[in-house]
Amino acid sequence: MAIEVRIPTILRSYTDGAKSVEGSGATLAELLADLEARHGGLRERLVDDKGLRRFVNVYLNDEDVRFLGGLETPLKDGDAVTVLPAVAGGATAGAAAGAAAGAAAGPGPVA
């Protein structure tokens, strides 16, 4: 079962420069485990022990997997998965940090 996975520039060091790679799995978690076998280190950049990293976006076809089922999102042959790091930042000055900045302080950065 082949699923195309598009890799962003910043993570192509794990794919020998390839813009997209193929993998297989019945769920996103299985797909990432399958990719890890050939592209060691990639999975770590996408997930932590709580699930998908906060500042990495993974899309199944045209949907953000956060609104599907996260790592349990079911996949099928012919699906296309796209990985894009969030484009984020901001002044976030200490005590002045708002709710969004609080969320940012949680998981580590993507790169």
Next chain:
Amino acid sequence: MLTISGALHDKIVAHARADHPDEACGVVAGPAGTDRADRFIPMTNSARSPTFYEFDSMELLRTWREMDERDEEPVIIYHSHTATEAYPSRTDISYANEPGAHYVLVSTRDAEHAEFRSFRISSGVVTEEEVRVTQE
């Protein structure tokens, strides 16, 4: 050095002013490999915050896909600081994922004069660069 037309410079500043006191953000795309800032793409700050920005995730997918189809790159990634100087914060540095892009910061803390500065951010290292505004 960042070279940018006066028209694009003014569009970025106008977007920052329009969203003040929240941070504004967006991209200027250009043909891959040319370093030419061409196509202005204002983005929605899904955080809608005066101290944080994040490109809306669906707009991010659409925009990056469109750039890919047109063989473009994000030449400039811009955002505003609304109460502090136009210099990358620690948050900006830790989330900077495009080492090839010019990171433009605009400060709108002064109502009359907008600071407009450009930086390279790569592997946690910030390097300020000259900004040359051309007449077009």
